[in-house]
Amino acid sequence: MDQQDDDAFISSLFYKTSNWLPNTPWLSVDEFNTKISQLYPALTQQLKEGYERLWDYLTMEEFRKMVEELENESHSIQKYPELALDATVRRDSNLSRQETDYLVKRKRFQKTAFARLIGRDPSEIDERDLPVIGIASSGGGYRAMIGLTGYLNAFKQTGVWDCSLYLSGISGSCWAMSLYYNPFIIRADTERLREHLKEKCQVHWANMSNFLHTLTLSPEHTKAMIRGIIQRGQRAHLVDVFGALMGSRLFNNPEMSTGLSSQQKWLENGQEPMPIYCVVRHMVENDQSDVYQWFEFTPYDMGCEELEAWIPTWAFGRRFQENKNMERLPEQSLDIMNGTFGSAFAASLVHFYQEIRSFLPKGALEKMDQVVKQYELSMSNIHPISPSSFPNPFGTEDLQLMDAGMDNNIPFYPLLRQGRDVDIILAVDLSADIQTAPHFKRAESYMKRRGIEGWPKDARWPSDEMLGSCTVFEGQATGDQTRPITLIYFPFILNEAYDSQFDPQTAEFCSTWNFVYKQDQVDKVIGLAEANVNQNIEKIRKVLLEAWQRKKKQRLLLTK
Structure with a gap:
């Protein structure tokens, strides 16, 4: 079996739309192993040889020396300047000083770009009137990572990107963001990101031969791939192994071991929107209710708005006591x-069931649906694979964090944080279950819980018709609320004007569980995303123009 066949087989095990599962009787482990040996006689031998090679490498004296070097380097201030710094917990609801400084620079940068987009002279634009634009991009595995790349490229080409302040992401979108903002690989270039993904997505991240090749490429590659796990020590988790394997495939670069704070490079002059990476903690309050608590990571700090607690991003993973x-x-x-950002497999039993429901035998569905409905709350509180655990800088218990898609697969919440004051959200929905997912319902509940006004009440999928590739939901000013929130929604669905034969909601290679894309498939996904923006640029321009006019009018009224 060659590498392509190996990848295809690995991918087939994860496909949500696999055809062989519904009609195949459940097998015992021994029966499964026998069947695999019969169908893929070379695979068993390949796996055996691969793990033997890995074990031989891990037991080499050279490898042990590299581990010792990593442990010594972990005390090097020259390599890790943050080792010279102590961190304290900031307990307030304010934006960090670094973020407020960034906003000043970014708005100064935006002025000319915004004037160009709406067709006005820069002298007409007052920075105070610029609409605050945030992009919220959903999870969805490689489909989300590749799809967001297309949206970002189109936003750049049309000028929308230079008018945006924030980019929040979940799961697969976080992978695209971490590549785009990486100062050593993509360097904030969407065309370079496209070509990078066309190369890297051809091989499965779980491919053993590829992993071993990268691991043994050079001592620098070995150290980069294992540094995170070595640093995690006894806290190392299945999620960390997943991250290391994914990193070895997507980054394949000694600089993959850099942290999020290195992305400040793209913010220091306000030249790029600020990335916000989202995760959640599952809080089981009692037997009758549970809630997901949102945490955000930026190149500057990490924390939770509801806790009103923040630390520098470079200090995450340290143990804290009494705020130090x-x-x-x-x-x-x-x-x-x-x-951690993409740890969807740390889902609760209910989330697992929702993912596998579509390929369960039909005869079992009705009974299983009844069981899940009856015990939904209890099953929502059980995670067969525990989330990644870190020292909690804000309390005594460990902080268990997981994929934010467990709560809402579109990261609206960080954009609505007090002080960010977002006027317009470009919601990029690359989810698998677009029409049935409760993104809008949960967002509306969150707004009520947090006392946020101005959310568009009609933001939802209509029950009797389809939405197009771009829909605008207008928020309404109520009472003293003078800042309505406008939602520009981009569902990743069939676009007849782009390709009537390509529906990402049904195309098998677009499954959330597929981690191998051919180059033409990468182009197909990116092309659809670009078309969804390019075909609707006038609609976007109109929303931005009206928001600017409204803010300008309000400012002038207040200054009279």
Whole structure:
């Protein structure tokens, strides 16, 4: 079996739309192993040889020396300047000083770009009237990672990107963001990102031969791939292994071990929107209710708005006591963080059932649906694979974080944080279950719980018709609320004007569980995303123009 066949088989095990599962009787482990040996006689031998090679490498004296070097480097201030710094917990609801400084620079940068987009002279634009634009991009595995790349490229080409302040992401979108903002690989270039993904997505991240090749390429590659796990020590988790494997495939670069704070490079002059990476903690309050608590990571800080608690991003992973760090450790590596951002397999039993329901035998569905409905709350509180665990800088218990798609697969919430004051949200929905997912319902509940006004009440999928590739939902000013929130929604669905034969909601290669894309498939996904923006640029321009006019009018009225 060659590498392509190996990848195809691995991918088939994860396909949500696999055809062989519904009609195949459940097998015992021994029966399954026998069947695999019969169908893929070379695979068993390949796996055996692969793991033998891995074991031989891990037991080499050279490898042990590299582990010792990593442990020594973890105390090097020259390599990790953050080791010279102590961190304290900031307990307030304000934006960090670094973010407020960034906003000043970004708005100065935006002025000319916004004038160009709406067809006005820059002299007509007052920075105070610029609409605050945030992009919220959903999870969805490689489909989301590749799809967001297309949307970003189109936003750049049309000028929308230079008018945006924030980019929040979940799961697969976080992977695209971490690549785009990486100062050593993509360097904030969407065309370079496209070509990078066309190369990297051809091989499955779980491909053993590829992993071994990358691991043994050079001592620098070995150290980069294992640094995060070595640093995690006894806290190392299945999620961390996933992150290391994913990182070895997507980054394949000694610089993959850099942290999120290195992305400040693209913000120091306000030249790029600020990335916000989202995760959640599952809070089981009692037997009758549970809630997901949102945490955000930016190149500057991490924390939780509801807790009103924040620390520098480079200090995450340190133990804290009485709001001060008790130790100095290097920043968490990007592969460890990407594993946590995209840890959808740490889902609750209910989320697992929702993912596999479509390929269960039809005869079992009705009974299983009844069981899940009856025990939904209890099953929502059980995670067969536990989330990634870190020292909690804000409390005594460990902080268990997971893929934010467990709560809402579109990250609206960080954009609505007090002080960010977002006027317009470009919602990029790359989910698999677009028409049935409760994104809008949960967002509306969150707005009520947090006392946020101005959310568009009609933001939802209509029950009797389809939405197009771009829909505008207008928020309404109520009472003293003078800042309605406008939602520009981009569902990743069939676009007849682009390709009537390509529906990402049904195309098998677009499954959330597919981690191998051919180059033409990458182009197909990116092309659809670009078309969804390009075909609707006038609609976007109109929304931005009206928001600017409204803010300008309000400012002038207040200054009379």
